[in-house]
Every structure is written in structure tokens, then in C-alpha cells.
Amino acid sequence: METSRGIWTSTTDVDLLLRLASGGFDWLALDAQHGPVDRAALHVIGRALAGAPTPFLVRVPAVDAAWIGAALDAGAAGVIVPSVEGVADAGRAALATRYPPLGDRSWGPFAPLWGGTTTTPEEANQAVQCWVMVETSGALDDVDVIAATPGVDGLFVGPFDLSLSLGTTPEALLADHDPTGPLARVVAAAERQGILVGGFAGAPERARALVSHGIPFVAVTSDAGVVEAGVRAVLGDLDA
Numbered sequence: 179m180e181t182s183r184g185i186w187t188s189t190t191d192v193d194l195l196l197r198l199a200s201g202g203f204d205w206l207a208l209d210a211q212h213g214p215v216d217r218a219a220l221h222v223i224g225r226a227l228a229g230a231p232t233p234f235l236v237r238v239p240a241v242d243a244a245w246i247g248a249a250l251d252a253g254a255a256g257v258i259v260p261s262v263e264g265v266a267d268a269g270r271a272a273l274a275t276r277y278p279p280l281g282d283r284s285w286g287p288f289a290p291l292w293g294g295t296t297t298t299p300e301e302a303n304q305a306v307q308c309w310v311m312v313e314t315s316g317a318l319d320d321v322d323v324i325a326a327t328p329g330v331d332g333l334f335v336g337p338f339d340l341s342l343s344l345g346t347t348p349e350a351l352l353a354d355h356d357p358t359g360p361l362a363r364v365v366a367a368a369e370r371q372g373i374l375v376g377g378f379a380g381a382p383e384r385a386r387a388l389v390s391h392g393i394p395f396v397a398v399t400s401d402a403g404v405v406e407a408g409v410r411a412v413l414g415d416l417d418a
């Protein structure tokens with residue numbers, strides 16, 4: 179199982195994002211749910227990252243076709259759709275991600291203007307990824323049908339909300355290796371349908387825990403986490 183290591187970002191500072199995009203991560207995820215990335219910022223960030231060596235995904239604020247379209251128009255390689263309550267939400271997210279006849283995305287991309295590579299609806303439909311978050315008990319109940327939904331390319335675990343929804347803690351959720359436990363059910367559903375499986379870690383120890391469950395596509399850290407680790411390392415060096 180080859181791991182794919184991403185970084186979660188909330189900043190709208192394009193210079194910082196460009197540095198992170200050349201730092202060796204496999205992908206960036208811009209957080210428009212909890213971060214200050216609004217539609218205008220997304221447009222500017224998309225233009226700045228058009229030539230960057232690392233693709234970016236956008237975690238959109240909700241199951242929202244307008245936001246999904248805007249993220250893809252700005253050049254995102256895919257979307258991570260949060261707060262999915264069940265298979266109906268997953269179906270809506272999948273339809274919004276692709277142009278007809280596979281979905282109902284509306285035409286209007288900026289990425290070609292900025293030097294992006296996808297120029298036809300067929301190419302875009304091929305290249306794009308729709309990640310559906312499994313972070314509610316409803317999504318977990320429906321995980322098999324969600325994984326089987328046409329156009330859902332991956333299941334993305336949100337351990338913080340999923341543990342809140344299940345009445346447990348992220349630590350307990352990640353430590354649960356029962357084959358019928360929540361994470362095992364997500365991994366098994368993805369494997370049965372041959373789709374991707376990923377998750378938010380936000381710290382290397384949680385990333386290792388996700389990988390130990392067979393979840394290889396992980397947001398290992400965040401822009402804030404990298405800054406905090408850098409501050410600790412520099413001050414540690416000074417004190418050494």
C-alpha cells in the first residue's frame with residue numbers, strides 16, 4: 179500500500195501556499211469549510227497554483243453544487259465533500275463533480291485560461307476526483323451504498339466529526355482495530371468497490387494510525403502544524 183501524503187491548508191496567502199506546494203507533499207487540500215477560503219480567495223489561489231508541481235483539492239463548505247463547481251473551475255484536482263449524511267448527499271456531490279452525461283456540473287472553467295491541462299468536458303470528467311467524507315453516523319450506516327454510488331471516487335474519513343457523531347473520541351476511534359469497527363467498515367466498503375480511501379490526520383502520529391488501518395491517502399499535517407513544528411524546532415536548536 180503506497181501512502182499519499184497531503185497537507186491541509188487554511189491560509190489564503192499564495193506565497194505560503196506556493197512554498198507548501200513545492201515542499202514534497204503529494205497534494206494540498208484547501209479548507210473552505212473551516213478556513214477563511216472564500217470564493218474570491220479560491221479564484222486567486224487557483225490562479226497562483228496553476229503551475230505548481232503539486233495538485234490541490236478543495237474541501238468545500240458543504241454538499242453544495244455551486245461550491246463544488248467553483249472549486250473545480252479554479253483548477254482543483256478534486257473536491258472533498260464534508261458533512262455527508264447519507265447516500266442522497268453522496269449522490270448530489272458526485273453529480274456536481276462531473277459534466278453531463280455523467281453529472282450536472284456547469285461549464286465555465288478558469289484552469290485552461292491559467293495554463294491548466296483539462297480543456298474538454300470528457301478530459302475533466304476523467305481527471306477529477308470526488309471524495310465523500312465519512313464523518314457522520316448516517317454516512318457510516320450508508321457506507322456501502324455510498325461507496326457504490328457512481329461518481330464517488332473515494333471515501334475520506336473525518337475522525338474528529340465521526341468520533342463526535344459516534345459519541346467517542348478521535349483517539350479511541352483510531353485505536354479501534356475491531357474488524358467490525360468504524361474504520362474497518364469504511365476501508366472494506368472502499369475495497370469492495372475498488373475506490374480510494376483517505377482521511378484527515380492533521381498530525382504524523384494520527385497519520386500513522388490511519389495508515390495502520392489501511393487508509394493510505396492521508397492529510398498528514400496542516401499549514402498551522404508545519405509552522406508550529408518549525409517554531410519548536412528552531413527554538414529547540416537555539417536552546418540546544
Ligand code: 3PY
Binds near residue numbers: 260313335336378
Ligand atoms: C474531521 O476530522 O471531522 C475533519 O473534517 C477534519 O478536518
Ligand code: MG
Binds near residue numbers: 260313336338339340
Ligand atoms: Mg469534519
